Amino acid sequence: MWKWIQKLASPKVFYETTNKLIPWFLWPFIALIILGLFWGLVLAPADYQQGESFRIIYIHVPSAWMSMFVYFIMAMAGGIGLIWQIKMAEVVAKVSAPIGATFTLIALVTGAVWGKPMWGTWWVWDARLTSELILLFLYLAYISLNNAFDNPKTAAKASSILVIVGLVNLPIIHYSVKWWNTLHQGSMFNDMSNPSMHPDMLWPLLIMVFAFQFLYGVLALMNARDEVLVREQNSRWVRAVVMGEQS
Amino acid sequence: MTLAETLSFLPYGKYALYIWLSYGITFILIVGLFVRTSINHKKIRNQLKNKYAREND
Numbered sequence: 001m002w003k004w005i006q007k008l009a010s011p012k013v014f015y016e017t018t019n020k021l022i023p024w025f026l027w028p029f030i031a032l033i034i035l036g037l038f039w040g041l042v043l044a045p046a047d048y049q050q051g052e053s054f055r056i057i058y059i060h061v062p063s064a065w066m067s068m069f070v071y072f073i074m075a076m077a078g079g080i081g082l083i084w085q086i087k088m089a090e091v092v093a094k095v096s097a098p099i100g101a102t103f104t105l106i107a108l109v110t111g112a113v114w115g116k117p118m119w120g121t122w123w124v125w126d127a128r129l130t131s132e133l134i135l136l137f138l139y140l141a142y143i144s145l146n147n148a149f150d151n152p153k154t155a156a157k158a159s160s161i162l163v164i165v166g167l168v169n170l171p172i173i174h175y176s177v178k179w180w181n182t183l184h185q186g187s188m189f190n191d192m193s194n195p196s197m198h199p200d201m202l203w204p205l206l207i208m209v210f211a212f213q214f215l216y217g218v219l220a221l222m223n224a225r226d227e228v229l230v231r232e233q234n235s236r237w238v239r240a241v242v243m244g245e246q247s
Numbered sequence: 248m249t250l251a252e253t254l255s256f257l258p259y260g261k262y263a264l265y266i267w268l269s270y271g272i273t274f275i276l277i278v279g280l281f282v283r284t285s286i287n288h289k290k291i292r293n294q295l296k297n298k299y300a301r302e303n304d
Contacts, residue, residue: 052259059273110269222284226291242295
């Protein structure tokens, strides 16, 4: 295992691995998203309280989970980059940021669109919504800080510190519905063996969560592959890869 | 008549506007991520090709 990680730290092996892995994430994503959407939008029954509007959770909850998951990955990758100076970890953190920011935006927007008919308002400054908005700002701060430096090493160092400090926001988002009296409803998954959701509604949600995981995977891999080429552009193997395609 | 009522002939009735709006925005944003990735991919390949071509002269 450790040897494999060390190997992956080599840009060339990293590039080849990302290339090989892309279809392994793309096809499961396509299969799961079709299944999840059909199940969630067509087969699942309407909610007895929220009616049809509850169907928004099939994109809201997965994107909200992914907004935190991607941030956690970025913080881990940033930490690995800082401690062991592994450049490929910096690549993972950098390419994840726009994807995570988009998931956060999707969670906020779909939440607002659901809130309008259910709460009667697009937005309230309650703890869950506010902390999720702060997460979006953290992503944007990370992206702009990363772009502010010409030297990718300095950029990675500064932005990794930012993303690690911002990690404190994740438990705040997660526990906000418990710590404060929020308008946002509480978690439905406090007890996985006895979820407060009927299987007909729960299954499509779980499928959509996996679909979004694979979506993140395929997008991160595709972007990481290109980012490595830019960073290693003075290596002979990059020249071979790029020029080899021309002929 | 509000917009939500106007669109209530669509599936999901009075919630049609909200459901299709949120799914529509999500779809556009995710497609946007793929488009951005693909544009970036081509741009980087072209830049590097030009760079190596110049160096060979």
